[in-house]
Amino acid sequence: MSGDIFVVFEHLRGQIADISYIMLAAARDLAQTTGGEVIGVLLGHNAQDIVSHVAADRVLYGDHPALADFNPEGYANTLSGLIQAEGPRAVFFGSTSIGADIAGVLSARLGLPLVGSCIQIGEGNIISKICGGKIMVETVLADDDTTLITMIPGGYKPAQGQSETPPTATPFEVSIDSLRISLKQYIEPEAGDVDISSEKVLIAIGRGIQTADNIELAQELAELLGGAVCASRPVVDQGWLPATRLVGKSGKSVKPKLYLALGISGAPEHVEGMADAEMVVAINMDPNAPIFNVATYGAEIDLFDLIDPLIEKLEAAA
Ligand SMILES: Cc1cc2nc3c(=O)[nH]c(=O)nc-3n(C[C@H](O)[C@H](O)[C@H](O)COP(=O)(O)OP(=O)(O)OC[C@H]3O[C@@H](n4cnc5c(N)ncnc54)[C@H](O)[C@@H]3O)c2cc1C
Incomplete structure (x- = not known):
């Protein structure tokens, strides 16, 4: 297992989601105690330019037409292989529909511990806020396994995970044969009311x-x-x-x-x-x-x- 910390980026229509920057801020905090690099993981197609402001030491970029939009099957298959090959210390996902979709699958498929609703890092441990914010839980990272973490906002500001210096993005090989799931269309929310x-x-x-x-x-x-x-x-x-x-x-x-x-x-x-x-x-x-x-x-x-x-x-x- 390496000491590195992965952050799986969320993005939509060419924009990195704020939760990605929040995860980077937490990952940097964690790396201060555990050591290792903070490595962003970007899955997409022709999307390398969207990571110009991420505060990651470097980015691993999996480019494939089937990953142009979020695809739970494509993401889970690609990330399974990457995590097994690289063995990071921890992997951050957003506690969002996307993150929840893949973190649970990876935990079950790879037999890895999953810590939910992380809001902050405290002295190398994961602090989660659960039960509607009424209970705070402190979790110690697994010693010999990659720990999967889903992150909620509120503990860090997106600006803490941003940087003016673009990181280097290194491509890694993505092999996707056929997927049973594909995006048909985006459904826009109804217009007409106050934005x-x-x-x-x-x-x-x-x-x-x-x-x-x-x-x-x-x-x-x-x-x-x-x-x-x-x-x-x-x-x-x-x-x-x-x-x-x-x-x-x-x-x-x-x-x-x-x-x-x-x-x-x-x-x-x-x-x-x-x-x-x-x-x-x-x-x-x-x-x-x-x-x-x-x-x-x-x-x-x-x-x-x-x-x-x-x-x-x-x-x-x-
Ligand atoms: C998958 C999922 C998605 C969700 N998505 C959302 C979402 O997008 N947005 C969202 O808001 N919630 C969402 N929820 C629900 C969320 O968990 C909470 O239940 C909800 O936010 C609570 O709303 P509330 O604070 O208005 O009500 P409550 O939690 O009931 O709080 C009411 C508050 O009002 C205070 N209060 C009562 N009377 C007074 C008074 N006279 N003067 C001053 N204070 C008073 C009480 O002390 C209490 O703190 C989601 C839940 C799930 C499971």
């Missing part, structure tokens, strides 16, 4: 908003602050707001200047979509709500004690 991913101010509401009628208050606040209302999953699941307003793993990723989170607990699936907001202000009655871990400012109060006076003050200042 929350480009809003500078977001008023985010969670289950704490209690009823559909109360959403009006958040809308009033959003209008006064020149922003839009977005939501956590329970609000969308109730049909109180359309799916286009959902922030998180199954919704959109947002990067506003201000993210005012009202009655949102801060589950990892939600934080995944808003961890890159410039300023997060969290309002929650529970002092232990995980949202406070990613908040710039927080207030442990009833959101209904805040909204009315805030609206009054903003109206007076307008």
